[in-house]
Amino acid sequence: MNITHTRVITFSPTHTSLRVATAVARAWQDLPNDILDLTCRQLKSPIRLANDCLAIVSVPVYAGRVAPLALTRLKNVLGDATPAILIATYGNRDYEDALVELRDVLTTQGFLPLAAGAFIGEHSYSRPGMPIAEGRPDAEDCAKAEAFGREARRKGESVGTLTPFFIKGNVPYRTVGTPTPQAPVWQEDDCTGCGTCINSCPTMSIRMTDDGEVLTEPSTCIKCCACVKSCPTGALTFDTPYTAMLHAKCSARREPELFL
Ligand SMILES: Cc1cc2nc3c(=O)[nH]c(=O)nc-3n(C[C@H](O)[C@H](O)[C@H](O)COP(=O)(O)O)c2cc1C
The missing domain is CATH 3.30.70.20 (Alpha-Beta Plaits)
Incomplete structure (x- = not known):
């Protein structure tokens, strides 16, 4: 694999997925890097990343799956046997089938998974007095993310062809009910x-x-x-009643899980 530049591609409303991806990208800081932030942006026409670009794709987990709007925003990002690092960021409850879903979607769109990681970010519903994974990713998480990037880089430099590897999660993916409309x-x-x-x-x-x-x-x-x-x-x-429930049940610190 001959990587000449890296690109972080993210959908990250509360910035934790972006922060994890940025930490992973530090492993390639000797190469040019840019960020395609799709949080408030839908690409009007498809872009295709060449295979000398490493894509670092980082999205949040909603209900154990990839956040639906992240998948919509990613639809216009295509690869051409482009290596990709897949990152699912979740709020310390669980990421269930999000990483395998991200793998399947990106593979269909022309990417070749190089490595995958589930990282923890402060839960969207965390609030003062009822914290859930408050302050994460923290310095320890970011150090692990950077080390994960270095390990992925070594893998990319040592293998000729990228082949499928184990990523935790199930197919068919868990079913998600229709969300009830609610606003802040x-x-x-x-x-x-x-x-x-x-x-x-x-x-x-x-x-x-x-x-x-x-x-x-x-x-x-x-x-x-x-x-x-x-x-x-x-x-x-x-x-939302989830805040108190998650605060009570999901306070034990979870650690990043890495697949290479
Ligand atoms: C609608 C919704 C559903 C979520 N579902 C989960 C979940 O199933 N498991 C979990 O651990 N965190 C869940 N979270 C928390 C987010 O995955 C977590 O806060 C993530 O760090 C947000 O990423 P972002 O900062 O890039 O937006 C959910 C958040 C929202 C808003």
Whole structure:
């Protein structure tokens, strides 16, 4: 394999998938690198990555699968026997079938998996007083991500042809029910009207009325909590019983799982 440059490709509403991918990419910091962030962007026409590019594809886990909008955004990213590192970032509960799903989708789109990893990121529903994997990926996770990148690089340099390898997860993938529409709650008294929430929303579901009221369209909200976490004054919250449940049941620290 002759890699001349790397490209991080991500969908990452609360930035944890992006941070993990950036740490993995450090293993190739002697080569040119760029980032294709699809969080708030749908490519209008397909791009095809050549096989001298290493793709580092990092997406969040929603309900044990790849976040659906990440798959939609990835549809226009094609490979041409392009090596890829696959990363699923999850909120310390479980990643179930997300990594095998990512493998299958990217393989169909022309990529050749080189390595895969499940990493832990602060849960989208984590909040002050009820933390879930708060602050992750932390320095230890990022060091592991970089070491994983170095190991993947060694593998890429030592094998002539990439062949399938074990990745944890099941096919058929777990079934996910239809989500119930819900949107974050806005507290007028805490809002400064800065508009950060509007710009952070991957589905453009948030708008501000002429009176300064912030409204979110529940039917298109994907509950990613980008708006909640980007609000500088905490004026948005996402109320779900999952927060307390995950805080109670998923507090034991999980560690990254790596497949090469
Ligand atoms: C709708 C939704 C479903 C989620 N499902 C899971 C899950 O099944 N398992 C898990 O551990 N974390 C789950 N999470 C948490 C995210 O995977 C986690 O916070 C991830 O780090 C978010 O990535 P991002 O920062 O790149 O957006 C879910 C989050 C959301 C918003």
